[in-house]
Amino acid sequence: MTTTHSLAAEHLTLGYGDRTVIDSLDLAVPPGRVTAIVGANACGKSTLLRSMSRLLAPRAGRVVLDGKEVHRLPAKELARTLGLLPQAPIAPEGITVADLVGRGRHPHQSVFTRWKDEDDEAVAAALDATDTAALADRAVDELSGGQRQRVWIAMALAQQTDLLLLDEPTTYLDASHQVEVLDLLTDLNRSRGTTVVMVLHDLNLAARYADHLIALAGGRLHAAGTPDEVLTEDTVRTVFGLDSRVIEDPVSGKPLMLPIGRHHVRRPDDARSAAG
Amino acid sequence: MSAPVVTRPPAGEAASPTVPAVRRGRVRRASRRRLVVLTLAVLVAAGFVVSLMFGQTTYPFDDVVRVVFGERVPGASFTVGRLRLPRAVLAVVAGFSFGLAGVTFQTMLRNPLASPDVIGISSGASAAAAIAIVTLSLGETAVSVLAIAAGLGVALLVYGLAFKDGVVGTRLILIGIGIAAMLDSVIQYVMSQAAEWDFQEAMRWLTGSLNGTTWEQVLPAAVALAVLSPVLLTQSRNLSALQLGEDTAAALGVRVERTRITVIVAAVGLIAFATSACGPIAFVAFLSGPIAARIVGPGTSLLVPAGLVGSLLVLVADFTGQYALGTRFPVGVVTGVLGAPYLVYLIIRTNRAGGSL
Amino acid sequence: MPDAAVVRRPARVRTLWLLVAVAVLAAVMIASVAFGSRSVAWSDVWAALGGADGTLEQAAAAKRIPRTVLAVLVGGALGLAGAVMQGVTRNPLADPGVLGVNMGASLAVVVAVAFFGLTSATGYIWTAMLGAAVSAVFVHTVGSLGRGGATPLKLALAGAATSAAFASLVTAVILPRNDVTGSFKLWQIGGVGGASFDRIGQVLPFLAVGFVICLLSARALNSLALGDELAAGLGERVAVVRATAALGSVILCGASTAIAGPIGFVGLVVPHACRLLIGVDHRWLLPFSALLGGSLLTAADVIGRVVARPAEVDVGIVTALIGAPFFIYIVRRQKVRAL
Numbered sequence: 001m002t003t004t005h006s007l008a009a010e011h012l013t014l015g016y017g018d019r020t021v022i023d024s025l026d027l028a029v030p031p032g033r034v035t036a037i038v039g040a041n042a043c044g045k046s047t048l049l050r051s052m053s054r055l056l057a058p059r060a061g062r063v064v065l066d067g068k069e070v071h072r073l074p075a076k077e078l079a080r081t082l083g084l085l086p087q088a089p090i091a092p093e094g095i096t097v098a099d100l101v102g103r104g105r106h107p108h109q110s111v112f113t114r115w116k117d118e119d120d121e122a123v124a125a126a127l128d129a130t131d132t133a134a135l136a137d138r139a140v141d142e143l144s145g146g147q148r149q150r151v152w153i154a155m156a157l158a159q160q161t162d163l164l165l166l167d168e169p170t171t172y173l174d175a176s177h178q179v180e181v182l183d184l185l186t187d188l189n190r191s192r193g194t195t196v197v198m199v200l201h202d203l204n205l206a207a208r209y210a211d212h213l214i215a216l217a218g219g220r221l222h223a224a225g226t227p228d229e230v231l232t233e234d235t236v237r238t239v240f241g242l243d244s245r246v247i248e249d250p251v252s253g254k255p256l257m258l259p260i261g262r263h264h265v266r267r268p269d270d271a272r273s274a275a276g
Numbered sequence: 277m278s279a280p281v282v283t284r285p286p287a288g289e290a291a292s293p294t295v296p297a298v299r300r301g302r303v304r305r306a307s308r309r310r311l312v313v314l315t316l317a318v319l320v321a322a323g324f325v326v327s328l329m330f331g332q333t334t335y336p337f338d339d340v341v342r343v344v345f346g347e348r349v350p351g352a353s354f355t356v357g358r359l360r361l362p363r364a365v366l367a368v369v370a371g372f373s374f375g376l377a378g379v380t381f382q383t384m385l386r387n388p389l390a391s392p393d394v395i396g397i398s399s400g401a402s403a404a405a406a407i408a409i410v411t412l413s414l415g416e417t418a419v420s421v422l423a424i425a426a427g428l429g430v431a432l433l434v435y436g437l438a439f440k441d442g443v444v445g446t447r448l449i450l451i452g453i454g455i456a457a458m459l460d461s462v463i464q465y466v467m468s469q470a471a472e473w474d475f476q477e478a479m480r481w482l483t484g485s486l487n488g489t490t491w492e493q494v495l496p497a498a499v500a501l502a503v504l505s506p507v508l509l510t511q512s513r514n515l516s517a518l519q520l521g522e523d524t525a526a527a528l529g530v531r532v533e534r535t536r537i538t539v540i541v542a543a544v545g546l547i548a549f550a551t552s553a554c555g556p557i558a559f560v561a562f563l564s565g566p567i568a569a570r571i572v573g574p575g576t577s578l579l580v581p582a583g584l585v586g587s588l589l590v591l592v593a594d595f596t597g598q599y600a601l602g603t604r605f606p607v608g609v610v611t612g613v614l615g616a617p618y619l620v621y622l623i624i625r626t627n628r629a630g631g632s633l
Numbered sequence: 634m635p636d637a638a639v640v641r642r643p644a645r646v647r648t649l650w651l652l653v654a655v656a657v658l659a660a661v662m663i664a665s666v667a668f669g670s671r672s673v674a675w676s677d678v679w680a681a682l683g684g685a686d687g688t689l690e691q692a693a694a695a696k697r698i699p700r701t702v703l704a705v706l707v708g709g710a711l712g713l714a715g716a717v718m719q720g721v722t723r724n725p726l727a728d729p730g731v732l733g734v735n736m737g738a739s740l741a742v743v744v745a746v747a748f749f750g751l752t753s754a755t756g757y758i759w760t761a762m763l764g765a766a767v768s769a770v771f772v773h774t775v776g777s778l779g780r781g782g783a784t785p786l787k788l789a790l791a792g793a794a795t796s797a798a799f800a801s802l803v804t805a806v807i808l809p810r811n812d813v814t815g816s817f818k819l820w821q822i823g824g825v826g827g828a829s830f831d832r833i834g835q836v837l838p839f840l841a842v843g844f845v846i847c848l849l850s851a852r853a854l855n856s857l858a859l860g861d862e863l864a865a866g867l868g869e870r871v872a873v874v875r876a877t878a879a880l881g882s883v884i885l886c887g888a889s890t891a892i893a894g895p896i897g898f899v900g901l902v903v904p905h906a907c908r909l910l911i912g913v914d915h916r917w918l919l920p921f922s923a924l925l926g927g928s929l930l931t932a933a934d935v936i937g938r939v940v941a942r943p944a945e946v947d948v949g950i951v952t953a954l955i956g957a958p959f960f961i962y963i964v965r966r967q968k969v970r971a972l
Contacts, residue, residue, distance in 0.1 A: 055526050079529030086523035090386060094574030098301050106517050107529035111510045120302065124294035133294040137301055139574075155520075159528065389790060437961055446786045450726075450964045453793050457730075457897065458957035461950040469944060483804065558801065603809035613805055616798025623791055624775055 004031035005081060005162050005195065007052065011061035014044065014051050021047045023219040024061065029163075029212075034189050034196045036210035038203055040240050043216045045199040046087065046167050052197070053084035053165050065163075079107035083161035087168050089152055091140040097151050098136040101126050104158030126157035130184060146177030153184060164188070166198040170205070178202070182209045207231045207254045215239050231255040309576045316571075316584035320368060323591035327364045328356055331599060363489040366554055367590040367607075369498050370486075371564075372505070373550040375586020377543035378561030379568065379578050380508055383515050384539055387445045388622060391562035392427075392547050395452025398556035399459035400430030401548040405555075406466045406481040416552075420496045424548035430455060431544050483608030484557030486594050493553040500549035505583070507542040511535055512577045557593075558608040559615025560586050566622065647911045654924045658705070661931045665701040666694055669938050703828035704934045704948070705927035707889045708899055710840055712926015714882035714889075715900020716907070716919050717847045720854035721878050722773065725905070725963055726789050729765075729886040730897025730956075733795035737768025738890035740799040743806050754835040762839070762887030768795060769883050824947045825893050825934055832892060839888040844923070846881030851915040854878060858913065896949045898956020899926055899933075905963060929955075 007029040014022040021044040029035050037045045050056045052063050054070050063070040070078060083104075091100060104126065105119045127133040130150040135143065140151060149169060156164055169185070170178040186209060188194045200206040206213060207227040215222045215230055217239045223230045232255075236244045242259055249256035328340045335343075339352045344361065347353075378391040392398050404426030408419040434455055438448035463481050479485050514535040517525040526532050547561065567589075568581035590607060593614065597605035667678045673690045680687075681694035711729060718727040729735050741764025745751035751760060772795050776788035853874040856864040861871050889896065903926045904918065911917050930948060933955065937946035 050523070053527055055523055075526075075531050076529035079527065084523070084527035086521060086527065088521070089524045090519070090521040092386070092519040092574060094569075096301070096305075096575055098298055099305070099575030100520075102302070103517060103520060104528065106513060109513065111513065115302070120299045121295055124292050124298045127298065128292050128294050133292075133297070136294070136297060156527075394793070437965065440965060447964060447967075450786060450789055451961050453789060454957045454960040454964065457960070458953055461953035461957075465946055465950045468947065468950075469941070479804065479808075483801070558797070605805060605808060609801055609804045609808065612797065612801030616794055616801055619794040620775060620791065620798065623787065623794060624778055 004193065005066050006031055006064075007082070007163060007195070007197075008064050009048070009052065009061065010064060012048075012051065012058050012063060013060040014047050014056060015059055016047075020059070021219055022051070022216075025216075025219070025221055027214060027221055027224060029195065029197055031195050032189075032193045033211040034186065034198075034209060035212040035214060036198055036200045036206035037214045037216065038200060038206050038239070039216035039222075043239075044219050045216060048216070049084070049165050049167050049197070049199055050086075053082055054078055055084070076107045079159065079161070081161055082163040082165065083156045083159040084165040085152055085156045085167065085169060087171065091148075094139055094141065096136070097132060097138055097140055097143075097154075098123060098127070100140055100151060101132075101154045101158050104155040107159060122158050122160055126154040129157055129188065130154040144177075145173050146180055149173060149177065149181050150184065153181070157188070162193075163195045163197070166196070168199050168201060171201065178205065185209070203231065203236070203257050204249070207256070208249060208252045227254050231257060305573065305576060309572050309581070312572050313581055313584065316581060316588065320584055320587045320591065323588055323595070324364050324368060327367070327591055327595050328360050330595075331355070331360065362491050362494050363486050363594070364591065366486055366489045366494045366497065367594050368587045369494065369501050370550040370554050370557060371560060371587035371590030372583040373497065373501050373546040373586070374557060374560040375564030375568070375589070376505055376508060376579055376583040377546040378563075378586070379565035379582035380515065380539055380543040381561075382565045383578065384518055384536065385445055385448065386519060387449065388566050389449050389562075389619075390445060390452075391565070392431075392543070393556055393559060393561045394456070395434055395449055396454075396456035396459060397427050397431050397434075397452075397544060398547055398551055398561065399456045399463070401427035401544075401551040402481050402556045403459045403462045403466070405552040406463050408552075410466055410481075411469070416492050416496060420500075420549055420552045423552040424545055427544040427548035427551070428541065430459070431540055479606045479608065480555040482555070483606060483612055484551075484555035484560075485606030485608055486554050486590075487604075487606060489554065497549045497553040500545055504542045504545050508539065508546075509579060511539050511542075512579055515539065515579075516577060555608060557590060558612035559619070560589050560611055563589060563611070563615050563618060566618075647917055650910050651917075651921065651924075654921060654928070658924055658928045658931075661928045661935070662701050662705060665704065665931050665935050666697045668935055669693065669697055699828040699830050699833060700825050700934070701931060702830075703825045703833055703893065704931040706833065706837075706840055707825060707893045707896065708930025709923040709927035710843060710885040710889045711896060711899040711930065712903035713844065713847050713919055713923040714885040715926070716904035716915070716922035717850065717854065717878050717882040718900065719904055720857060720915055721875050721882070722788065723858065723860075724784075724788055725967065726901065726960070728898060728901030729882075729890075730796075730895065731789055731792045731901060731960075732769060733772045733792040733799065734765045734769045734883065734886045735890050735895030735897065736796040736799035736803070737771075738762070738765040738887050739895050740764055740803050740806075741767070742891065743803050747806050754832065758836055758839055758888055758891040761891035762884055765887035765890060766880075766883045768799065769879065769886075771795060824949065825930075826945065826947075828892075836888045836892045839884055843881050843884035843888060846877060847885065848919055848923075850874065850878035850881060851919050854915040854919075858915075894949060896930070896952055898952045898960065899930055901963075902956050902959045903929055905959070 009025050009027050012022060012025045013020065025048070037048065039045050047056060051058055052070070054073070054075070057071055065073070065078070065082065101123050102119070105122060108119065124133070127136055130153055132147065132150050132154050135147060135151065140148060143151065153169070166185070169181050173181065182205060185196050185198070189196050210227060212225070213227050213230040214224045215235055222239055223235050231246060233244055233246050236242055236246070236257055244260055245258045246255050247258065325337070325340065328344070329335055329337060333355060335352045335356055339349050340356055342349050343352050343356045378393070381390055381392055382388050401423040404422045405419050408414040408422045414422070434448060434452045437451045440447070460482065467481065480487070514525070514530045517528045517530045518532065518535065522532050564582040564586040565578060568578045568585045572578060572581050589611060593610040594607040597607050597610040666682065667673060667675065671690070671693045673694045677688065677690040678694050681691045681698065686692040686695040715728050718729070718732065719725060738761040741760045742757060745756065745760040751757065772788070772791045775795070776791035853869055856867050856869040857871065857874065859867070865871050904922045907918055907921045907925055911921055930952065933951040934948045937948050937951045940946060
């Protein structure tokens with residue numbers, strides 16, 4: 001397959017202003033796998049992702065890529081190994097799909113180099129992989145939400161990195177487009193060995209699509225491991241403060257979380273024992 | 277670094293038909309851009325020559341050429357060489373500076389309204405120049421230095437005041453409008469305090485004028501353009517990446533803060549030097565970018581086309597203001613009358629589309 | 634049950650502030666007669682107020698009386714117009730200057746003088762009001778197109794763009810006419826220096842009508858503050874109310890601009906300051922804005938006269954220097970989403 005890279009956080013502490021968001025966190029991203037980071041709102045998921053891609057300098061500790069500290073690497077060198085798709089990227093007005101995807105070539109170019117054949121090839125490959133070649137000459141503004149997200153992923157692919165970090169790639173998408181995007185990321189992982197790390201909102205989709213789950217709570221690592229190990233009723237209670245039942249997903253065989261609220265619970269005794 | 281990853285599509289599809297399609301599209305857009313840049317350059321050159329040839333007296337083309345190359349031609353040497361040539365050169369230089377700096381700000385802040393003349397930077401440079409010349413009677417160099425310091429100061433001030441958990445474009449623009457209003461009243465005051473109210477001089481600092489241009493005014497602006505425009509052009513790719521948002525740009529390997537500071541200093545420098553020569557020619561910085569975007573199409577760098585559009589605008593507006601309207605209008609009045617309706621149009625269009633301003 | 638005294642206390646606070654405002658206005662008016670480029674002894678000020686103009690000092694002080702009256706009237710009109718506009722548009726940045734209304738009035742006057750030979754004072758006022766009304770409607774229409782209606786940003790931008798367009802046109806019209814340039818220059822910056830009781834008398838009827846319409850719309854503006862739907866639910870005829878109140882403020886702006894030139898930021902600053910002091914009830918806010926507006930403009934005029942002695946700084950420049958920082962302060966206070 002492809003070269004694998006190791007990405008890890010060591011005693012990482014992050015924050016904004018005088019607020020600490022992540023507190024002395026240690027974790028390792030398994031190379032060549034799909035990892036999902038889950039946790040309640042404002043628990044530091046996006047902050048962690050931004051720091052792993054050098055966007056946010058750590059207060060303490062470090063992020064290590066292949067034994068080198070990420071925040072000491074030259075910006076472009078890092079950008080050729082590790083790509084990030086932020087939650088709300090901005091498409092310039094009227095830009096075509098091909099041009100937008102071409103912007104992903106930035107780390108491979110310098111001030112004086114001209115556009116090369118390999119740039120065209122990378123763009124074409126990214127369009128093919130995301131099934132957006134037919135849209136190449138369309139304006140990004142005109143696309144549907146699902147198409148647009150595929151185009152952004154194509155831009156990140158044109159960057160040709162072995163590691164791809166995505167911040168909530170499925171927000172604002174309806175159910176079918178969510179599945180479409182996650183299937184696409186799985187394809188990339190399986191066909192090229194790209195290491196995928198994504199922040200996901202939906203626990204059940206995370207459990208189904210990720211090989212490795214990382215659950216954060218209160219700025220600390222609560223659990224990490226396979227979905228079976230991590231997605232338990234205890235974890236859901238600690239991380240989300242929510243009572244739940246976890247059953248086997250009849251479709252995938254992965255764990256499936258069913259929340260228990262105050263209403264619409266069929267057997268109160270059962271619910272209480274689950275909450276027990 | 278490790279060897280580049282092979283990114284062929286999944287096995288089975290050896291040569292994708294997408295590659296030639298992508299190349300065709302890119303070549304088509306690039307050649308359109310080349311054509312536009314070439315056409316604009318030809319138009320600027322034509323406008324330059326026309327403004328040297330025509331006026332109260334018309335001189336034939338070869339007289340003008342001889343004067344430009346330093347020969348002495350009776351009559352033409354004074355009118356063309358001393359009056360029209362510095363004026364036309366300043367029109368090209370200042371127009372290019374305003375257009376280039378304007379589109380740089382618009383691209384960096386991702387907002388067509390965030391041009392230096394809307395957010396007060398031009399007013400700052402202009403107020404400083406007006407005070408330096410009218411009140412303190414300083415020389416060219418000191419005026420330029422003060423103007424650039426004031427331009428940078430205002431840029432810093434607007435940015436600092438707009439900072440509150442990060443800088444938001446809308447807040448920056450509104451605060452810029454407020455600062456501009458204040459600085460314009462400072463200019464008015466300085467003008468009203470001048471020994472005698474010189475309306476032409478006041479117009480120069482409020483709307484911009486090329487009247488009475490001398491080589492001493494042209495030189496600093498031309499040198500600034502020669503030094504600073506390459507700086508901006510080398511940042512062109514970084515600016516394109518910044519258009520996708522700060523996070524995306526950083527993920528693509530752009531040093532966001534370093535790029536932003538480089539670009540702001542260079543663009544403010546261009547604005548300040550040009551402004552200290554001819555005042556803040558109204559709306560050229562604001563107009564050039566959107567016009568260039570219209571002609572070139574989206575997705576490619578607008579820096580050079582916008583600069584050329586700026587030069588063309590100033591040349592044409594100055595010629596129109598001098599000879600086409602019966603009275604001699606300073607160039608800034610002409611660009612103001614043209615530019616303000618376009619600003620209104622832009623607001624209407626953006627509002628209609630429901631886009632973010 | 635809330636204690637009746639607790640409910641009524643704000644009313645007592647308001648009454649107190651009202652007395653303070655009246656006292657401030659009186660003090661500022663006296664200062665306006667007393668201070669100027671020529672120093673005048675207090676005894677001469679009192680004599681001039683009593684009608685004497687025998688000595689040079691008394692004459693100088695007497696000349697400042699109409700100027701003071703004009704500053705109070707224009708300032709009051711602008712403060713009140715600003716409060717009404719902010720109520721009608723529910724927009725914290727609404728101000729005759731920001732909305733381009735003043736420049737609209739200027740353009741109309743200049744065009745009428747240059748092309749239609751307008752000379753009569755009444756003609757001036759009608760033309761200025763027409764220009765003010767047209768540009769107010771235009772700016773508001775442009776600013777409220779599209780999603781979200783008239784947001785502060787869109788309105789301010791539409792106003793700034795329209796002002797810039799009008800300013801360029803004004804220059805284009807007056808530049809070839811050297812004869813009007815001089816007198817126009819004074820007027821364009823905004824000033825109350827050339828006041829006389831004759832000229833004040835010409836605008837007084839218009840100002841009176843504007844004041845009455847605006848003050849009577851207070852209760853309706855209170856309903857409008859809750860949103861159009863809720864106001865309609867409370868039995869308010871929203872469109873009529875809004876049009877009437879807007880008409881009142883346009884009359885005030887037009888008349889003020891006709892006599893004193895475009896003066897910015899008074900209508901912006903004053904209502905905000907008043908809201909901090911006495912709350913958001915328009916029945917108090919409107920008269921209070923008028924009082925404070927009069928004080929502010931008179932004070933600005935006094936400041937303009939004394940800071941650069943023996944020269945004078947025009948009052949429009951002083952208000953811009955005071956008002957722009959306040960504008961920025963308001964922008965900074967707003968949440969991003971509200972912009």
